[in-house]
Amino acid sequence: MTEPILQLKALCKSFGDTQIIRGVDLEVAPGERRALIGPNGAGKSTLFHLISGNLAASSGTVAFQGRDITGWSPQRVNRLGLARSFQITNIFPRLTVFENVRLAVMRQQPQPTAFWRRVERLPGLREATDRLLEQVRLHTRATGLAGELSYSEQRSLEIAMTVASDPRLILLDEPMAGMSSEETEYTLNLIREVTAGRALLIVEHDMDVVFKLADRISVLVYGEVIATGTPDEIRQHRGVREAYLGEEVAA
Numbered sequence: 225m226t227e228p229i230l231q232l233k234a235l236c237k238s239f240g241d242t243q244i245i246r247g248v249d250l251e252v253a254p255g256e257r258r259a260l261i262g263p264n265g266a267g268k269s270t271l272f273h274l275i276s277g278n279l280a281a282s283s284g285t286v287a288f289q290g291r292d293i294t295g296w297s298p299q300r301v302n303r304l305g306l307a308r309s310f311q312i313t314n315i316f317p318r319l320t321v322f323e324n325v326r327l328a329v330m331r332q333q334p335q336p337t338a339f340w341r342r343v344e345r346l347p348g349l350r351e352a353t354d355r356l357l358e359q360v361r362l363h364t365r366a367t368g369l370a371g372e373l374s375y376s377e378q379r380s381l382e383i384a385m386t387v388a389s390d391p392r393l394i395l396l397d398e399p400m401a402g403m404s405s406e407e408t409e410y411t412l413n414l415i416r417e418v419t420a421g422r423a424l425l426i427v428e429h430d431m432d433v434v435f436k437l438a439d440r441i442s443v444l445v446y447g448e449v450i451a452t453g454t455p456d457e458i459r460q461h462r463g464v465r466e467a468y469l470g471e472e473v474a475a
C-alpha cells in the first residue's frame with residue numbers, strides 16, 4: 225500500500241477539562257479527496273487546527289508525507305506542502321485581486337533580494353500569479369479590489385491563494401458556506417480542477433457536495449471518527465445514519 229500523505233495517530237485535544245478530540249486515527253492517501261463530516265461541535269475545525277499547526281495536540285501524532293510534524297508551526301507545515309483555507313474568508317479587501325494572489329505566490333518564493341527590488345521585476349511572479357487567476361477564472365477581475373468581489377468570487381480568490389504554494393495536501397473548511405446552489409455547483413467544479421493530482425481534506429456541511437466530491441468520507445462525532453468509507457458505504461452505514469445523516473440522505 226502507498227504511504228499515506230497524512231496520518232493521524234491517537235490524536236487528542238482538550239480545552240481545560242473538556243476533551244474535544246478523542247483519539248483520532250485517520251489516513252489520507254496521496255491524491256485522495258477525503259471529506260470530514262459530522263454534527264456541529266463534533267471537532268472538525270479543531271482537527272484541522274491540529275493538522276495545520278494552528279493548535280498544539282494534547283497527545284498523539286500528526287505525520288505528513290512520512291514526517292512527524294506534531295508541534296510544528298503553521299508556516300513550517302505549509303512550507304512542507306500542506307495548505308489550508310479557513311471558514312472565514314482570509315483575503316486583503318483593500319488590495320486588488322492580482323495583488324492578493326501575488327502576495328500568496330511571493331510567500332512561497334522567499335527572495336533574499338526582495339527588499340531591494342521592485343516586486344514587478346521578480347522573475348516569474350507575474351506569470352505565476354496570472355496562471356492562478358486564470359485557473360480560478362478571476363483574470364478579468366484582476367485589477368479590481370478584492371473587497372468588491374462577490375462572496376463566491378472571494379472564495380475563488382481564496383482557493384487561488386491556497387493553491388499558490390503548489391501544496392500536496394489542501395485542507396478546505398466549509399468552502400461552500402453561504403453560497404447559492406449555482407455558486408456551489410461552480411465552486412465544486414473549481415475545487416475539482418484545482419485539486420486534481422493533490423490530496424484534499426474538506427469539511428463541508430452540504431451533503432450533496434460531499435457525496436459528489438469525496439472519494440472517501442470520514443465521520444466525526446463527539447471527537448471520534450465513527451466511520452470511514454466510500455460515499456455509498458457511508459450512506460448505508462447504520463451508525464452514521466443514526467448519528468448524523470438522517471434517513472433522507474440514505475433514501
Ligand SMILES: Nc1ncnc2c1ncn2[C@@H]1O[C@H](COP(=O)(O)OP(=O)(O)OP(=O)(O)O)[C@@H](O)[C@H]1O
Pocket residue numbers: 239244262263264265266267268269270271
Ligand atoms: N479554543 C477553544 N477553547 C475552548 N473550547 C473550544 C475551543 N475551540 C473549540 N472549542 C469547542 O470545541 C468543540 C468543537 O468545536 P469545533 O469548532 O472544532 O467543531 P466543528 O465540528 O468544527 O463545528 P461546526 O460544524 O459547527 O463548525 C465545541 O464545543 C467548541 O465550543
